Amino acid sequence: MPRPGFVHEVDRSTPPVLFWRGENFSLEKLPAGRSRVIYPPEPLKALDDIDGAIVHALLNPHGQDPLPAQLFPGMKLTIAFDDVSLPLPKMRTPDIRQRVMEAVLDMAAQAGVDDVHIIAALGLHRRMHEYELRHALGDRIFDAFHPRGMLYQHDAEDHENLAVIGTTDHGETLEINKRAADSDLIVYVNINSVPMDGGWKSITTGLASYKCLSHHHTGETLQNTKSLMGHRKHSALHTSIWRLGMVLRDQGPKVFQIESTLNTDMFPAPFDFINKREWEWTAKDRATYLGTTTALNRMPTRMARKMFHNIEAPHQMTSVQAGDTELVHEITLEHVYRQQLVPVEGQTDILTLGIPYVCPYNPDGIMNPILVMCMGLGYLFNMYRNKPLVREGGVIIMTHPTYREFHPVHHPSYIDFFEQVLPDTTDPVVMGQKWEKQYAEDEWYRHLYRTGNAYHGVHPFYAWYWGAHGQQHAGKVIIVGGDAPTVRRLGFTPASTMDDAFEIATDVVGRAPTITHLHVPALLVADVS
Amino acid sequence: MSDKSRVSAVTMRRAGKVVDAIGAPLQAVMKPTRNLGFPYRAPTVPRGVEVPKEPAKLGADFDTRWARKAPARAARTVIARGPLQLMVKIIADPEVLGTDRLSDLIELGDDAPPVIFAPNHHSHVDTPIMVTSVPEPWRSKLVVAAAADYFFDTKVKGTAAALALNALPIDREVTGRKSSDLIRDLVEDGWSLVIYPEGGRSPDGWGQEFKGGAAYLSNRTGAPVIPVFIDGSGAIFGKGMKRPKPGSTRVVFGAPLHPIEGESTRRFNARIEAAVAALGDEALTDYWTARKNAAAKTSPKLTGPSYSGWRRQWALSEQRKLGAAGMRRRQKRRWPDLG
Numbered sequence: 001m002p003r004p005g006f007v008h009e010v011d012r013s014t015p016p017v018l019f020w021r022g023e024n025f026s027l028e029k030l031p032a033g034r035s036r037v038i039y040p041p042e043p044l045k046a047l048d049d050i051d052g053a054i055v056h057a058l059l060n061p062h063g064q065d066p067l068p069a070q071l072f073p074g075m076k077l078t079i080a081f082d083d084v085s086l087p088l089p090k091m092r093t094p095d096i097r098q099r100v101m102e103a104v105l106d107m108a109a110q111a112g113v114d115d116v117h118i119i120a121a122l123g124l125h126r127r128m129h130e131y132e133l134r135h136a137l138g139d140r141i142f143d144a145f146h147p148r149g150m151l152y153q154h155d156a157e158d159h160e161n162l163a164v165i166g167t168t169d170h171g172e173t174l175e176i177n178k179r180a181a182d183s184d185l186i187v188y189v190n191i192n193s194v195p196m197d198g199g200w201k202s203i204t205t206g207l208a209s210y211k212c213l214s215h216h217h218t219g220e221t222l223q224n225t226k227s228l229m230g231h232r233k234h235s236a237l238h239t240s241i242w243r244l245g246m247v248l249r250d251q252g253p254k255v256f257q258i259e260s261t262l263n264t265d266m267f268p269a270p271f272d273f274i275n276k277r278e279w280e281w282t283a284k285d286r287a288t289y290l291g292t293t294t295a296l297n298r299m300p301t302r303m304a305r306k307m308f309h310n311i312e313a314p315h316q317m318t319s320v321q322a323g324d325t326e327l328v329h330e331i332t333l334e335h336v337y338r339q340q341l342v343p344v345e346g347q348t349d350i351l352t353l354g355i356p357y358v359c360p361y362n363p364d365g366i367m368n369p370i371l372v373m374c375m376g377l378g379y380l381f382n383m384y385r386n387k388p389l390v391r392e393g394g395v396i397i398m399t400h401p402t403y404r405e406f407h408p409v410h411h412p413s414y415i416d417f418f419e420q421v422l423p424d425t426t427d428p429v430v431m432g433q434k435w436e437k438q439y440a441e442d443e444w445y446r447h448l449y450r451t452g453n454a455y456h457g458v459h460p461f462y463a464w465y466w467g468a469h470g471q472q473h474a475g476k477v478i479i480v481g482g483d484a485p486t487v488r489r490l491g492f493t494p495a496s497t498m499d500d501a502f503e504i505a506t507d508v509v510g511r512a513p514t515i516t517h518l519h520v521p522a523l524l525v526a527d528v529s
Numbered sequence: 530m531s532d533k534s535r536v537s538a539v540t541m542r543r544a545g546k547v548v549d550a551i552g553a554p555l556q557a558v559m560k561p562t563r564n565l566g567f568p569y570r571a572p573t574v575p576r577g578v579e580v581p582k583e584p585a586k587l588g589a590d591f592d593t594r595w596a597r598k599a600p601a602r603a604a605r606t607v608i609a610r611g612p613l614q615l616m617v618k619i620i621a622d623p624e625v626l627g628t629d630r631l632s633d634l635i636e637l638g639d640d641a642p643p644v645i646f647a648p649n650h651h652s653h654v655d656t657p658i659m660v661t662s663v664p665e666p667w668r669s670k671l672v673v674a675a676a677a678d679y680f681f682d683t684k685v686k687g688t689a690a691a692l693a694l695n696a697l698p699i700d701r702e703v704t705g706r707k708s709s710d711l712i713r714d715l716v717e718d719g720w721s722l723v724i725y726p727e728g729g730r731s732p733d734g735w736g737q738e739f740k741g742g743a744a745y746l747s748n749r750t751g752a753p754v755i756p757v758f759i760d761g762s763g764a765i766f767g768k769g770m771k772r773p774k775p776g777s778t779r780v781v782f783g784a785p786l787h788p789i790e791g792e793s794t795r796r797f798n799a800r801i802e803a804a805v806a807a808l809g810d811e812a813l814t815d816y817w818t819a820r821k822n823a824a825a826k827t828s829p830k831l832t833g834p835s836y837s838g839w840r841r842q843w844a845l846s847e848q849r850k851l852g853a854a855g856m857r858r859r860q861k862r863r864w865p866d867l868g
Contacts, residue, residue, distance in 0.1 A: 109821045140815075
């Protein structure tokens with residue numbers, strides 16, 4: 001029976017706590033008596049018969065007829081799936097998407113459906129490399145569909161292949177992939193890693209155009225998104241997306257949503273010590289930690305990055321449900337919270353976060369400074385329900401080397417964003433008004449997005465907006481161990497050590513602040529009362 | 530007398546003393562038995578009488594228990610991972626696909642249940658291919674059902690097959706009670722089995738109808754059947770070929786098949802054959818085409834077209850062009866291409 005998550009009050013006997021530092025780790029001693037560490041629940045047991053559970057979900061959907069009853073010869077079937085941004089780290093093969101899709105294709109073959117298109121719903125993310133498609137879908141599906149042009153990636157800039165479905169009463173236009181819009185049925189294959197994902201967000205962002213996304217991916221909307229991982233009504237982003245979802249439901253093609261959840265078994269041996277509570281480390285774990293950090297300190301960053309991105313996580317499916325998007329998503333959220341929710345009493349003055357080597361926007365790439373901000377303030381800060389872990393005006397301390405390094409193929413517009421936009425302003429609203437259009441309509445970025453493996457030109461803005469609420473909420477953000485000029489460019493304060501960071505924070509939170517550390521991995525959502 | 534000859538004489542004298550010292554007590558011990566004679570000693574054979582040789586336990590009676598004991602297993606591991614693997618790589622260069630379909634069982638590691646692998650059979654190379662392609666945890670505890678009348682007709686062949694491949698003698702035509710009891714016991718002990726449901730190598734390059742051995746054994750033991758399609762081995766060392774012609778092969782593993790409650794062996798056998806045929810289709814076309822054909826029950830039969838004569842051979846050469854063997858080393862057309 002996996003143990004639930006818990007809040008550990010740090011005392012003098014508590015060992016130093018593990019922090020990510022990009023492609024490395026450190027152990028930090030937190031002050032006794034006023035610090036606490038939130039440990040995630042242990043990974044839930046995976047489903048015993050995953051393929052059986054998938055077939056059962058397809059034959060017993062929520063609020064819809066079984067999938068085989070919705071398939072008929074001569075129909076247009078479009079299968080869309082979540083892109084490489086999920087799950088993190090990539091999972092061991094076979095990926096869940098492959099398993100689900102093979103079950104769907106089996107039923108389509110039984111029904112005599114010939115016209116099947118498979119589309120990677122990547123929104124404005126980068127196109128997946130062939131090896132990534134093969135990893136997610138398996139060689140069988142790739143070899144059968146890709147050479148015939150029946151497996152491809154969504155292009156949010158291909159205006160001839162986009163179709164307007166309708167407009168919300170707030171004037172938001174829903175424009176999605178034309179093939180999907182013209183289909184008799186869209187089957188969406190989702191992986192829900194965090195509560196923010198899934199539901200109507202899958203199609204209305206994954207298959208949408210820039211025009212459609214620009215309604216809600218703004219500085220103002222994200223500043224007003226007070227709970228990205230919690231109740232939808234507190235998220236301006238999700239409220240807008242759900243309005244678009246209603247348009248899709250009423251005026252668009254029929255959608256058969258398949259959502260799945262994963263347990264948080266994120267690192268295989270020998271890195272399994274990362275998932276453990278420090279006082280439970282065995283002699284082997286301690287030796288592995290020492291060996292790993294010593295090796296990583298001497299290793300070129302490039303090699304360390306390669307090593308970490310090659311990790312395949314042993315996480316596995318804990319639930320799968322299919323049918324009507326809203327009904328399915330509610331069940332999915334229950335499963336996500338069952339795995340990730342940790343009750344926490346009260347807010348804190350200082351929130352400490354270890355920033356890892358990866359976030360949803362740099363699989364097999366570089367965690368550049370903008371993504372450090374996005375991961376810290378956009379994702380980890382937002383891992384709460386009800387209210388943030390840190391009080392308004394409190395301090396957020398992150399640990400990451402924050403090197404000034406960018407992946408030239410994946411993140412070309414991030415480089416210019418860092419050199420041109422950030423020196424001018426770090427305010428999401430101001431940069432949106434002043435700079436966003438120029439980046440979004442840049443022909444070169446558009447070309448790289450459409451034909452290469454680059455994120456869309458506007459994507460660094462979206463990554464920055466993601467942290468807008470955290471940026472607005474925190475009184476100060478400190479990065480420990482980061483490149484000082486780079487950290488200052490982000491609008492944050494650099495510190496050499498954790499003790500220095502606590503000292504710097506006293507200006508804002510006084511001499512004896514309370515401290516909370518969010519222990520990642522694994523993923524957790526703090527239910528703050 | 531020279532110094533050299535004196536040393537030699539001394540050596541000889543000492544050696545003689547040693548022989549006397551050992552020989553005298555030995556003779557003393559042997560003397561009583563020499564006097565005792567038969568039945569304490571072997572009988573003498575009268576002149577003009579020929580003693581018939583004791584019948585060797587060959588064929589289905591060949592005893593292979595020793596081959597599953599620790600020393601033989603250790604030797605086999607060395608053979609399989611060394612010379613056998615190298616030989617298979619050089620001769621057949623197999624591309625192994627579809628093991629992800631077994632991932633749920635593989636994840637169980639040593640707790641994975643024993644299974645029955647049921648591949649099509651075109652060549653003597655098939656068994657070495659299977660022995661080196663089956664994934665762990667089954668590879669190290671695998672027995673191969675081999676034709677008793679072919680592999681176990683002499684002691685040398687039988688010993689070699691049992692040692693190198695862990696072969697088990699099985700009657701081709703009928704799975705006798707003795708064989709099936711043995712296999713049941715082996716499965717209960719955690720051994721997995723490779724059995725060729727066709728009963729023997731293909732005589733003309735096309736497959737043969739499946740006999741019910743795999744289905745029967747699965748029903749009897751409860752072990753799931755893993756359908757396997759081996760493509761290209763017939764062109765490498767098919768029946769009738771004098772020596773192997775190196776080429777490439779493709780091994781496709783399918784999803785495990787379990788006997789359904791109340792399902793007859795005949796129906797289960799048909800399911801296994803259909804699964805192997807669908808894998809064959811997948812190996813030669815692609816996954817989606819194969820699934821559609823399987824759903825429409827139009828997967829190309831393993832046994833080939835129903836017509837006979839040259840058209841059957843012609844169709845085979847067309848099929849081989851699509852397969853793994855054709856991709857790397859094109860088969861020569863037997864007739865000119867008339868357009």
